Amino acid sequence: MYVAVKGGEKAIDNAHLWLAEERRGDVSVSELSLKQITEQLGLAVNRVMAEGSLYDRELAALAIKQSRGDLIEAIFLLRAYRTTLPRFGTTKPINTNNMSCLRRISATFKDAPGGQILGPTFDYTHRLLDFKLEADGENLTAAQAETAIDKEIPHITNYLNKEGLIKEEELTGSEPQDLTREPLEIPAKRPLRLQSLARGDEGFVLGMAYSTQRGYARNHAFVGELRVGMVSVEMEIPELGFSIEIGEIEVTECETVNQFHGSKTEPPQFTRGYGLVMGHSERKAISMALVDRALCWKELGEDDLGAPVQDEEFVLYHADNIQATGFLEHIKLPHYVDFQSELELIRKLRREADERNDTQEAAE
Amino acid sequence: MSDYNFAYLDEQTKRMIRRAILKGLAIPGYQVPFASREMPMPYGWGTGGVQVSAATLTPEDTLKVIDQGADDTTNAISIRKFFEKTAKIATTEKTSSASVIQTRHRIPEEQLTEDQILVYQVPIPEPLRFLEPSEIETRKMHALEEYGLMHVKLYEDISRHGAIATSYAYPVKVEDRYVMDPSPIPKFDNPKMEMAAIQLFGAGREQRIYALPPHTKVVSLDFDDFPFEPSKADYSCDLCGSENSYLDEVIVDDEGGRIFVCSDTDFCSSRQAINSELTYE
Numbered sequence: 059m060y061v062a063v064k065g066g067e068k069a070i071d072n073a074h075l076w077l078a079e080e081r082r083g084d085v086s087v088s089e090l091s092l093k094q095i096t097e098q099l100g101l102a103v104n105r106v107m108a109e110g111s112l113y114d115r116e117l118a119a120l121a122i123k124q125s126r127g128d129l130i131e132a133i134f135l136l137r138a139y140r141t142t143l144p145r146f147g148t149t150k151p152i153n154t155n156n157m158s159c160l161r162r163i164s165a166t167f168k169d170a171p172g173g174q175i176l177g178p179t180f181d182y183t184h185r186l187l188d189f190k191l192e193a194d195g196e197n198l199t200a201a202q203a204e205t206a207i208d209k210e211i212p213h214i215t216n217y218l219n220k221e222g223l224i225k226e227e228e229l230t231g232s233e234p235q236d237l238t239r240e241p242l243e244i245p246a247k248r249p250l251r252l253q254s255l256a257r258g259d260e261g262f263v264l265g266m267a268y269s270t271q272r273g274y275a276r277n278h279a280f281v282g283e284l285r286v287g288m289v290s291v292e293m294e295i296p297e298l299g300f301s302i303e304i305g306e307i308e309v310t311e312c313e314t315v316n317q318f319h320g321s322k323t324e325p326p327q328f329t330r331g332y333g334l335v336m337g338h339s340e341r342k343a344i345s346m347a348l349v350d351r352a353l354c355w356k357e358l359g360e361d362d363l364g365a366p367v368q369d370e371e372f373v374l375y376h377a378d379n380i381q382a383t384g385f386l387e388h389i390k391l392p393h394y395v396d397f398q399s400e401l402e403l404i405r406k407l408r409r410e411a412d413e414r415n416d417t418q419e420a421a422e
Numbered sequence: 423m424s425d426y427n428f429a430y431l432d433e434q435t436k437r438m439i440r441r442a443i444l445k446g447l448a449i450p451g452y453q454v455p456f457a458s459r460e461m462p463m464p465y466g467w468g469t470g471g472v473q474v475s476a477a478t479l480t481p482e483d484t485l486k487v488i489d490q491g492a493d494d495t496t497n498a499i500s501i502r503k504f505f506e507k508t509a510k511i512a513t514t515e516k517t518s519s520a521s522v523i524q525t526r527h528r529i530p531e532e533q534l535t536e537d538q539i540l541v542y543q544v545p546i547p548e549p550l551r552f553l554e555p556s557e558i559e560t561r562k563m564h565a566l567e568e569y570g571l572m573h574v575k576l577y578e579d580i581s582r583h584g585a586i587a588t589s590y591a592y593p594v595k596v597e598d599r600y601v602m603d604p605s606p607i608p609k610f611d612n613p614k615m616e617m618a619a620i621q622l623f624g625a626g627r628e629q630r631i632y633a634l635p636p637h638t639k640v641v642s643l644d645f646d647d648f649p650f651e652p653s654k655a656d657y658s659c660d661l662c663g664s665e666n667s668y669l670d671e672v673i674v675d676d677e678g679g680r681i682f683v684c685s686d687t688d689f690c691s692s693r694q695a696i697n698s699e700l701t702y703e
Contacts, residue, residue, distance in 0.1 A: 066496045067503075138462040144432070241455035241629040244558055371556055381627045384465030385545070391467065391497050394670055395490045395527045395685055399589035399608040401671065402653055407583050 081126045095119035104308075104337025105129055109379065110136030111238065111257045113307050113336050130259075134380050141238075149293045150301055154311050155210055159287040160338070164214045166280045166315055172211035177286060179340075214283040215313050215330055224315065224328040225358075244371045251353055251374060255346045256335055258377030264341060266367045266377075267348035275352050275365035279314040279331060286310045286338050310335045312343040316351050321359035329358060349373065429476040429509040435459055439477035439631070443622055446633035451596030452564070453547050458629040468501055468526060469626030471543035475505065475524045478539055478622065484512040486520035491528035491668065491685035498526070517688050527590075529611040531667045531689040534619035536636055542605040544625035547632065549593040549603040569601050572643065580648055589653070595641045602632065602640075610652045610668045615640040657682040662693035 082089070096103055096119045106118040110133045118136060125131035161177025164170055218224040234249035242254070255263055270277055288308050294301040312333040320326035331351025333343035352367040366372055376382060427433065442456035461469040479485065485505055489498035493515040501524060502513050514520050517532045526543040534540060550560045553571045563569070572593060579587040586592075592609035596602050604612060605623060615621065621634040634640065644650035658665040660681040667689055669682040684690035 066494045067499050070496055070499060134460075134464065137460040141459045141461070142426075142430075142432070238457075238459075240457050243455065371558060375557075380460065381465045384467060384469075385627055386466070387464060388466030388545070391526075392490050392495055393527070393606075395608055395668070396590040396606050398655065398668075398670055398685075399610070399653070402655055403585075403587060403589040406653075407585065407587070410584055 081124070090123055092116055092119040092123065095122055101338065102127075102129060104339050105260060105342075106132045106136060108336045108339055108342065109133045109257050109259065110140065111336075112136050112140045130379050130383050134383070137380055147293060149291050149304070152289045152291060152307075152309070154285065154289055154309070154334075155212060157211070157285055157287040157289045157309070157311075159211060159285050161287070162211060162283070162285040164281070164283045166282050167214060167217075170214055170217065172209075211285070213313065215315065218282075218315065218328060222327070224330060225318070225324070227330070242374060244374065245356075246370060246374060248350075248354065248357070251370065252332065252334070252346070252350060254374045254377055255333070255349055258346075259379035259382070260339070260342045260345070262377050262379065262382075263345040263349055266352075266373060267345035269365065270348050270352045270367050275355070275363045275368045277316050277348075277351055279316050279348050279351065281344065282313045282315040282330065284310070284312045284340060284344065286340070308337055310337065310339050310343040312340070312347045314344070314347040314351060318358065323359040329354070426508045428481065429479050429505065429511075430461075431459065431473065431476045435473075436477040439473055442631040443474065443477065443633060446622070446631050447620070447635050449600075450634050450638045451600030451602040451632060453630040453632045455629055456631050458626045461626065463500065463504070465627035466545060467497060468524070468543040470624030470628075470631070471524050471526070471541050471626075472501060472504065472624075473626060474541050474622050474624035474631060475522060476509075478522055478541065479505070479509055479511060481509070481511060483521045484514050484519055485509075486514050486517065486523045486688075487525075488523065488528060488530070488686075488688075489526040490670070491530070492687040494687065515688050516692075517686075527606050527608075528668070528685060529607055529614045531664075531684070531686045534617050536618040538619040540617075540619050540621045542607075542621065542623045544603065544605045544623045544628075544630070547603055547623065547625040547628050547630040549591075549601050564600060567599070569595075572601060576643060576645070580645070586644070586648065586650075592650075593643050595643060596634065597639050598641075601643070604640075608654070608668060609642065609650070610654045612640075612642045612650070613652055655682050659684045659690060659693075662690045662697060664690070664693060 096115045099122065102122055103115050103118045106121055106129055107113050107115065110118065110121070112118075117139065118132065121132035121135040122129070124135060159175055159177075161179060162172060162175045164174065215224055219226065234253070235247070237250060237253045242250070246254070286308070288306045290303045291305050291307055292301045293304050314331040316329045316331060318324070318327055318329045329351065331347035333346030333350065335343045335346065349367060352365070353370055353373065355362065355368050362368060429436070431439070439456060442454045445454045446452065458470065458473060461472055463469060463472065475485070485502065487493065487498045487502040489495040492498065505511060506513055517523065517530045517534075521537060522539045522541060523530065524541040524543065529540070548557070548560050550563055550572060553575055554560050554563065563571070576586050579585065588609065590608045591603055591606040592612055594602050594604050594612060594615065604615060615634065616637065616639065618636050620636060623632045625631070642650040655669040655671060657669060659667060659669060661683050664684055667684045667686060670685045671680050671682055673680050
């Protein structure tokens with residue numbers, strides 16, 4: 059006799075225990091410490107902080123450990139934690155002119171004030187597996203212990219601006235909306251689009267950006283400047299009446315310079331795409347800048363080419379990997395009630411179709 | 423984190439959700455945008471319903487959670503545990519003892535009363551979504567009460583299949599105004615939506631809340647010559663013998679043998695209890 063599917067509660071508890079065991083793996087192998095993750099898997103930590111929208115290396119490392127290295131799961135853990143945090147206030151906008159740069163490059167000028175700083179990059183490495191890393195105990199120091207450049211480095215696009223060659227971005231002065239506190243409403247203003255892209259899935263934003271390079275709403279982008287480094291975060295304290303530095307965060311900023319042949323409303327000039335991501339994440343920052351620029355088509359009076367990347371609703375509604383993965387994976391949940399009604403329907407339709415065929419055959 | 427606010431969400435957030443609920447009740451069937459929060463369970467797994475429940479629950483409430491009509495399905499257990507942990511409220515499996523019932527995909531068989539609130543988990547709140555993917559467009563269509571597209575879809579079903587080929591999430595019209603998605607309940611449940619209890623619908627990922635006040639007029643869309651028909655498997659429950667409850671089909675052996683059982687587990691087990699009492703007497 060059929061026994062109703064009971065015991066779900068026990069099954070869940072047991073599944074959780076098994077999961078914990080799997081996470082730990084072979085206990086004869088020493089356990090990962092959070093320090094090891096923050097120090098040696100720094101770029102994973104960066105991604106989790108950026109898409110989790112929470113700048114905390116320790117918590118991101120904890121999330122990575124807890125999620126067994128599933129970064130989207132780690133991002134989810136961080137987001138769920140983040141919602142419970144109270145809001146004390148808003149910081150002043152960070153000033154990336156004052157960034158202490160680890161890395162700063164321009165693809166549009168051979169040299170510029172501030173210089174090209176290559177920094178720690180994979181760019182010119184040969185992607186050959188380094189079997190020396192297999193052995194423990196490596197101890198390296200960079201040939202030249204170059205410290206980050208602390209002096210103010212002006213943005214490259216400012217030089218173009220002096221000639222009026224690049225479209226001026228106007229300060230609206232209005233408070234940007236907060237994506238995490240207000241429902242997303244389309245059409246969105248640029249600050250909201252940038253917010254959404256900044257926490258959007260790296261793979262999705264990359265794919266969207268790539269599509270513009272391959273010709274879907276093609277808009278050739280030069281990397282005007284890419285900089286990575288620490289910026290100070292300042293906050294106005296009402297009791298003090300002035301702002302103080304409350305900490306430092308690492309960010310990656312990318313400004314692209316894009317061709318623009320002019321439209322009915324704008325003269326020919328360069329335009330820019332903008333990407334800013336928490337942590338060191340160049341791929342994401344560049345992708346974001348390309349997508350940002352593509353989404354600006356309306357403001358610039360460009361044509362709607364019907365490309366996915368120009369469709370703000372399409373991009374913004376599908377960029378969030380926590381929403382996407384949740385909805386995708388929910389189809390693992392039981393659906394037998396809906397499926398039952400589909401079963402009934404398909405049987406009924408087939409029965410009726412059979413009956414129609416029978417009467418037709420009888421008539422023939 | 424060791425300490426949670428009552429029912430997890432902070433009071434500011436609950437207030438924001440309550441305002442959306444009140445607006446939804448004031449405009450039955452209208453989808454109210456709200457700033458959905460990230461919950462500690464995934465989007466698509468009931469975060470909308472959980473947020474609505476969290477904003478609705480008081481410490482005196484008794485909560486029942488069902489998924490597919492059953493209290494003991496894994497996700498129902500998970501959500502019930504969540505509120506046991508974060509709100510420390512009483513929970514029950516008995517429909518009549520619950521003051522708040524969170525549900526996925528079913529309306530309980532037992533008639534609900536005016537003291538109860540039924541909270542639905544909604545995946546896609548927009549009934550027009552599969553006809554028109556753009557939210558900008560569908561909001562316009564609702565504003566202009568432009569529902570022709572939906573009728574064309576139902577008509578096309580009839581011309582192709584001889585019947586309306588929608589068996590769950592069957593669209594309804596609320597108080598002769600808004601076309602509304604009843605969430606993916608089987609169309610068997612649609613007629614129950616005119617009820618004494620308050621019905622609240624939460625879609626977390628899509629950031630929408632909508633509502634039906636008690637005794638709101640809810641009409642399943644149809645045509646005069648093709649009237650709406652609630653349907654279920656043409657059997658009776660093999661466990662309790664009920665002839666008018668919604669049934670799940672369960673495959674019981676390798677030969678494809680099957681039985682039909684009530685999807686509403688509380689309804690079925692209380693009927694079984696009565697039946698066995700009768701047998702003993």
